[in-house]
Amino acid sequence: MILIREAQIAHLAAHCRRRKIAGLCDALRGSYPERLTALSPIALYRRVRQAVARAEEYGLQDKDDWYRYLELAVLHGWDFDQQPALAWMHEYLIEERISLPSARLARLCDQRTQQIERDALNRETRARFALRRAARGRQSNDR
Structure with missing residues (x-):
């Protein structure tokens, strides 16, 4: 019979x-290299450990779930x-x-995804209106 002490289990x-945690660090570096480039491996490990x-x-x-939480931490x-x-x-x-x-x-991540999509659509719409205004301005100058 094998006896495993509590200290060994701990x-x-x-x-x-x-x-x-090291695996999560690797996954985050793979998904967000540009956002995490300034963090050394040790600094990233500490951040991930604290966030977990x-x-x-x-x-x-x-x-x-930890990974999704960490994605929010990296992004926000x-x-x-x-x-x-x-x-x-x-x-x-x-x-x-x-x-x-x-x-x-999951609800938080869904809500945040919807906000990001809505913000992107709003930026696109504003850019389209700015182009229209600029085109109208050129037309009135041509007259």
Whole structure:
């Protein structure tokens, strides 16, 4: 019979956690190289470790959920959930009417995706109107 002590289990769990965080760092570097270029591997590891700890405070336990939370952190700032301008994101993450933390995060990501798409459409529309105005201005100058 094999006897595994609590200290050994804790050591193994810590090792697994370090490997998960290192894997998340690699995945983020692959997805967002231009945003993360200024961070050394050690600095990125520390940021990811801290962000994962915050994700766990929201009840997020799954590696996939951690990654989605980290994407928000990379895109909106490592402390996005504490920024007053993004308080609505924090509210989504603590929404009590949705019992599953993973579902809260999914709702937040969906909302943010819709906002990004809406913002892109608005920029495109404004650019089109600016071109029309410029064309009208040229036409009136030609007269």
